[in-house]
Every structure is written in structure tokens, then in C-alpha cells.
Amino acid sequence: MPLTVSELAIYPLKSCKAVTLQSAKVNLSGLEFDRRYMLIDEQGMFVTARNHPTLTLIEANIAQDKLLVSHPDQAKGITLQPANFSCRYADTEIWENKVQGQLTEASVDTWFSELLQMSVRLVYFGEQSERFTSRRPDRPVAFADGYPFLLTTQASLQELNSSGPQTNEMARFRPNIVISGNQPFAEDSWKRIRIGGVIFENVKPCERCIFTTLDPVTAERSKKGEPLKTLAKFRLINGEGVTFGVNLIAENEGCIQVGDTVEIIEYQEPHSYADKR
Structure with a gap:
């Protein structure tokens, strides 16, 4: 099954509800209008x-x-x-x-x-606003937490949902790009990928916070600490944070759209996680 883009989303105001898109312009600082x-x-x-x-x-x-x-x-x-x-x-x-x-x-x-x-x-984020990512200080980012793009996959969400007591919506993780067709957490091993005519580099796993415990429909917080509690059983990194999704930077600008094929250009050795499920 080919890897394809299944969802695209932006968040024009930091913390607001997602705006889903069929196509998006990729700027080096993020998808156009994002954060x-x-x-x-x-x-x-x-x-x-x-x-x-x-x-x-x-x-x-x-x-x-x-x-x-x-x-x-x-x-x-x-x-x-x-x-x-x-x-x-x-x-x-x-x-x-x-x-x-x-x-x-x-x-x-x-x-x-x-x-x-x-x-x-x-x-x-106006014409005089300027900000850069920490690990790649030559790469711009707007008001996103740390990196201009967040990628998640449907397979990883399904793995999470099959491992815990709660069915989580992808909206909890606020991705820009969602991919379908891979094995769970295969994205950890993708070093560089091509979507449409744009090449992205995987900079680091995305460590998740209490934001993910908010129901995207009601804004109510999970009383059981999900999905962080389940992720801690098999996605704990450095004994501290838990990860879901990967942070990306773009090597060039262009347009991407839902249905685009995803090509893995280069792989990397993924972080090793202890599975305590």
C-alpha cells in the first residue's frame, strides 16, 4: 500500500481549532497561514x-x-x-x-x-517578526511551539488506540500533515521524505504535553491523563517525555495536497523505546 497524505491542517491562531485543507502552500516557516x-x-x-x-x-x-x-x-x-x-x-x-x-x-x-x-x-507574525528553530537555527518558524511542521500517521494513532482505554482523535495531536499506508511509528525512521515537489527532513520526535489530554470537541481535560498515560508505556523518551509524531523542516517551498504520494528518500536509525504495555 503506497504512503499517501490523508489530511492537511493549519491553526491560524495558536491553540485554535484546526482548519482542514485539501491543498496547502509550503513556506519554509510552515504551511501558509499556520500559527x-x-x-x-x-x-x-x-x-x-x-x-x-x-x-x-x-x-x-x-x-x-x-x-x-x-x-x-x-x-x-x-x-x-x-x-x-x-x-x-x-x-x-x-x-x-x-x-x-x-x-x-x-x-x-x-x-x-x-x-x-x-x-x-x-x-x-508580521514582516518584522523573526524566529528560528533551535536545532536548525537557519530554518525559520512562526508561532508554532518549536518547528514549522508536525507529521503524524494514521497507523500510529490506531496503535495508540488499541493500547489504551480511550479512543483518541487525531485532532488531539494537532498535526499539519497526516500520512496513511505505513506501519505504526515507521515515521520515526524516515529521515527525509518527498511530498509532491517538497522535500522535508525529520528533525526530532515530537514530545507531547498536557495539551493532548483536551477533548477537541468539548475542551474538557481527560480525568485519567489520557493519552499521555498510555503513551508513557511504550513511547517514553530519555526517561522524561513521551512522543507521538515527528517535527519537520522543509528543504524547499512548493505545494502539497491530500492524496499526494509520500516518497522516503532517506532512512535513519530510530530511537529505541522500551515497550511496557
């Missing part, structure tokens, strides 16, 4: 659904050069348009990475502050 907006607190620290689960219920849809944002708890949505944003930038921080975020509009800040019941500002 270009982010909330920050009064100290400039990034704000995510790890501490504010309701953010996962935000719908943020692209409409030409605008972003249409809504939430079930807000009577009215808002429309964001970069042409109307401030020329000023704010100092922000993501996992100890300093980055300048372009300020948006005061009314937008009010909308989000009312939603979260705390003072926040929305920033945009």
Missing part, C-alpha cells in the same frame, strides 16, 4: 490552551486576506485584517525564544480578554 496569530499576556508570554482550554473551541477561518474568528461563548465574532494592524511590535516569548509580534487592534484585544477573563493582546 500566524498568538495571544500574549501583560508580560509578553504566550498564552495557550494548556492553561486556557477554551481556546481550542475558537474557529479561525481564512477568507482571502482576512481571518474570521468566532467562539461559542461570544455573541459576535471578529474579523482580522493585517492591513488594519498597528505598525508597533511587542516583545513576546515562546519557550524562552524571544520574538517580535505585531500588535493588532484594541477591539480585538478586548474580545479575547473578555473571552479569557484576563488581560491579553493578540499579536501577528
